[in-house]
Amino acid sequence: MVDVVGLCKYLEGPQVVSAKKLTRKMAAAAAAGVAATLMLTACQAEKPDAQGWDSGQVTNWAIDEPVTEADVLKAVTAATTLKDLPTKVRKSDLVAASGDDQKAWALPRCTPTIEQTKLDDLGPCTLGDLKSEREIFVVGDSAAAMWYGAFDLIGKRKAWKVVMLTKNNCGPATLTYYQWQRGRTFTECTEWQKWRAGVIEREQPGIVVLAGWYGGNLGPGKKETPQVWRDGLVKTATQFPKNTKVVMLGNTPHPATPPAECVASNPSNLVECASDPEQAVPDQTGWSRAAKDVGGTFIDVTPWFCADSCPAIIGDQIVYAGKNHITQKYGRYVSGSIEKAMAPLLGA
Template sequence: MAGSDTVLARAGAPAGQRGAAFRPDIEGLRAIAVGLVLVYHAGVDQIPGGFVGVDIFFVLSGFLITGLLVRELERTGRVSLPRFYARRAKRLLPATAVVLVVTALLTWWFIPVTQWRAFGGDIVSAALYVVNWRLADRSVDYLAEGTGASPVQHFWSLAVEEQYYIVWPLLLLLVGLVVRRTRAKVRPTMAVALALIVLPSLAWSVHLTSTQPAVAFFVTTTRLWELGIGAAVAIGATQWSRLPALASAVLGWAGLGAIVASAFVLSATTPWPGSAALLPTLGTAAVVVAGFRGGGPARLLAWRPMVWVGGMSYSLYLWHWPLVVAATFAAGGELGAKRGLLVTAAAFVPAWLSLKLVENPVRFSTWVGARARHALVVGVACTVVGVLAGVAILLAVPKAPPAPPDLQPEDPTSRVGAEVLVADGPQAGAPQDTSRFITPAPVDAVDDVPEAYDQECQVESDGAEPKPCSWGDPDGTLDVAVVGDSKALQWTSAFDEVGRTEGWRVTTWTKSACAFADVVQTQDGAPYDTCTQWNDAVLAELRAAPPDVLVTSQRSTSAMPPEGGDSSSDAMVEGLERRWQEVTDLGTRVVVLLDNPAPPDDVYECVAENLESLTTCAFDRSEGIEDSAAPEQTAAAQAMGDTVGVADMTRWVCPTDVCAPVIGDVLVYRQGSHITDTYVRSTATMLRDELVAAIGAAGTEES
């Protein structure tokens, strides 16, 4: 991907400028790699492991760049960092700048404004080649789940490569110093230095993939070994041509077989990269080694159409993903394989144009190539252009009418959120086209969350250890445990206020997408084992110190039945009954806080696009209730009888037959069916009344 400027594979160069050592089989491998990536991103399910194309690129880049460096080190005894980075700058950055500018325009044209802040930052990070760390952080951020696929998400692999090319040349400077002082041989010394990168990186990759797979996918430390495998092939280059022809051919075909098998056997459910990535990476290394003898699959890979595609692979990789993301947003959902293939095929047009009109003219420019600093200046200028493209999107984020700064609590016109329902009745919550102001602003909705997230009270999907967080009155006389998923946690701010005013000690125990139920829940179609473990652990904590009251809420509506099979609503109801019975057996009163009505789409995105016609974003209350977890919760509560109280906040969230997106100038919903913290705070008095009544109905005494 990023190393095609070397004499080993110069398919992008004019025919007369190709070196004698040109390896067409390398270009063929590049064609396979980019083809797998394009087909995978197009959504072709028949090739579930197409993502291994990136891993093929890693090996090839490590091989090509290390080959260049090792020859320079053998020839001069040192590595010129200015020349090295000048070559990288003129090869990569001009095309990158063009793609980032076009990506910013596509974001502006096709992507909802609520995503601009995140994606503008992504573009800036992509221009600086650090976007992989930003994506790694987002991958474990529960609050970022509402963010769509970034149009520069594919830049993560380019960032990994460029970060490797900071570490590896610096290490080779030390190799050169050792070689000059000890007269050691260059290649064996480089092999030792390489081992210091590859072995720890591979071990860390296996570990992190098993503990934090979402992070492991993006971070540089778990990928360095893949580039190192390619580097090892380059270091041993003098030996590979001595392999027997038959052994070389067998090795090459076996390697190609491993690559093909990877594409069909591996899938998105495979822990990645980890040890599984050894299959395509070692396969790629085997094909490259065999190519030194020109046998095995070398002739197949040197087929002219494959060489042509391989020469365009960097451009294709850059262009295809922004087009896929823009088309997906424009279509309002998944493209499907057919449309996805059409979009990725369309990427050939800008890829060819940028190769001919941008990449090659800069890359082979006499002025740019005359001095290293010329290329570095061009690189800096291109980086600045990419950064400015992202900044432009950040600056273009629209602002909703702000809340007046001088609202007075005693002024009736200052009532906000659910407060208007108390003062003016349910009709005050009917949908209206406009609002005096909207708080939080729609573009800020995903950040309008309770303090509990900053305190890391929510256990993420890969964790099983409960984390209690304390709220309310620490000296209160009533112990209240709030247990469930994010739909329970969303009420934390109101629980905290109620606890302080009523003398309740409130403790929250929550886990992402995990209902408090004695049943096997699922995630991505597979048993959600950490949810089961968390459930058991929380129950043990409650048994050790039973609270006076347990309040539970959830979003999950189905679970696997005990006998196995497909998930069902009935299984969830039965699981809730069993769990609630276990809690009531402790002498604790159980209150179920019904899930709020669920909108069909992200309301905050709709509001951002329809600030003057807010009724566009309203939805039917009965359908919203049906799509929530309230039916399952109600059924379980009815089966439990008087031992379980029910608190229903529906009339304070959606007081009329049609649910309004904005009530009392406050945006009601953030991600999915979650309620903004600003609105939750406005319901504290109503939540108190609902809870007190439900606790009484469950047979406990009000404190």
């Protein structure tokens, strides 16, 4: 049988594995002209995600000893004056994070298509402690999905099963969204919202975390004010079961340009790649007021990203994938900070 993994590595280029390390059987299979489509499918299936994004590839220290919030805050402050690229940050990773590649932030096999209005199987979207009867649901769009690495670790550490109910461009607030790729109302999102409300009612999770992108998803000419966002979040939360605790996870900064791209071009002058908090940090009042209205918990994530500036590299971590998402690796890095904020809800 052909060693598909080894052959795929060879096809990636000589910097990964030398042709001399191929077995004769592998070389024969390649020379025989394996059908391109079959080989592509096999390589995509066998090839590990870029930068080790697979949630199963987590070191024990990351599970058992989360980075403390105090250490995260120190790292953020230190990063504001950091000039030279840390040696642990690979240039190849910067290139990968320069574009908005879903591999950097999306949970594999848990990204519904535009047309999908429901999931028939929550298995691929389930993380954390899979044996636990306690459930956390994370609800929102791609800016919620990007937190899967953090909640995976929190679930494993605190014995909670985590279900990611996320759909790109379909936010956590119950509103009518716009599908920019199709240039029309996102009707599939409206149906998705109804479906996810039914799933939450059926599953009765102990905690629901609302997260997502605030600003600009309602369509041309429609103003997304903090009040509109607040009302939409409240409408979502009031549909939850009576005993479900609600967490509003605030927005991450919105850099004007991809920070990793800037870092790749300025490895000895990283301060040039930091964002101004006054420009990058979105209005959080919609989130905080909604949390107050429903008796929920608001988590302001800004201090984990910004001090005097919002650096592109923090604690040897690439923070952003493109400019619209954080890398799930950075999400893992601040998982201890989220865990601390949610401690009263998580229990022992």
